[in-house]
Amino acid sequence: MSDHGHDHPHAPVTSGDEPPAAARARALEDLLVEKRVVRHEDVRQMIDWLVSRTPADGARLVARGWLDPEFEERLLADARAAALELGLDPGPSPRVVAVENTEAVHHLVVCTLCSCYPRALLGPPPDWYKSLPYRSRAVSDPRGVLSEFGVELDDDVELRVLDSTADIRYLVIPRRPPGTEGLSEEELAALVTRDSMIGVAQPLATAPAG
Amino acid sequence: MSYRVGERVRVADRAHEGHHRTPGYLKGKIGTVERVHGSFANPETRAYGADGRPEHALYLVGFAQRDVWRDYRGREDDRICADVYEHWLEEAG
Known part of the structure; x- marks a missing residue:
């Protein structure tokens, strides 16, 4: 040197x-x-x-959106501004776009070219997200992949796979589980797993033990 | 931004030496513009130390899975969506 x-x-x-x-x-x-x-x-x-980033930040965004439809509108329109509104660090670029799972549509996120991921709000991606099998099969056989993760979509649900090939990182807002009325934002956030914000899982139905 | 939401576009079916962000499995495929993200630096020059200017418009384009994978197992309306820069898109009528 x-x-x-x-x-x-x-x-x-x-x-x-x-x-x-x-x-x-x-x-x-x-x-x-x-x-x-x-x-x-x-x-x-x-x-x-x-x-130092963790999925807890993404989970807070989702939980707040479940509780406050107007916040969810803002989250869908501009995830960066919504994160700043909650005092979260959305990181430098790239831009984050939130997409919403509904009764009719389920989203699944992949990066076929490398491992693009909303790291600022979810932390480092899991190893499987970066693996060749996930990256190739999530686009060509997403229903098969979902089934291996334990997610069986109803027949009337459209599946939309988002391949984050460029400057946008996608964050999935999963559907709020039934029977969670009355839970606090913190209790709801505990149901929002990392995998549910990638779209390979549904959020937990009940709070994790402990 | 030349393309509007709802417009049909074809991904250019061309080879590219060096870094680019257009996935091969979508080259030549026809899809529909779903979002206009705005303008971004061009990764094809940025990857080699340039500033990526001029910027290019970036679009979220949705494709019917059945148009992309011949043996696709799933619903007719399942879609695969990817972000594609304007200079990789062509009008598809």
Whole structure:
């Protein structure tokens, strides 16, 4: 490494069996730092921010929308503004668009090209979301995929798969489970799972134990 | 934005050397504009260090699953929707 203007140690924190992809990413990061495109600290801060996000933020948006139809309208019109309204961090770009599951329509989200995902509001995507089988089958056999996740859609429900190929990230607003009248926003949010906001599951019917 | 919601469009059936965001399984397929998202930097040049200008309009385009997959198992009106940049779309009448 060249002598450049910051003062943290450079011994890489790796073990002997580092996977090739990790070694490649580290080499790339070192090069970008050497060329002063990024600083190690920027990369670390971005990773910290990404892994600090959780589906709890998305769940709050959904629960508020279930309780307040006018908020849900605003969420559907501009998810970023709706997140800011609740004091949530919608992240920098890209733009998030919320879509609503109804009696007649169910949405399922995938990124066939890579792993685009509304990370600011849902946290890091699950491993299966990034896997080739999910990415290929979610578009070509989505009803089969849903069935493997335990979701059987009624015959009269139209299935809409959203392939987030570009600058938009999609967040599914699942249907509010029956029998949840009278629950608080916090109790409702506990029913809204990560998977239900990807569209591979329905929200929980009752609060999780504990 | 040249296309309006409800308009029928065809995804250009052309090869592209290098990074692009138009999925191969939709090339040549005809769909309907469902949303107009606005203008965005072009990832095809941005991926190589340029600023992505000029920006291109981005559309959510919906396709009948049956038009995309010959053996599709599901309902007639099931749809696959993807975001496609304007320079990958053609009028489909």
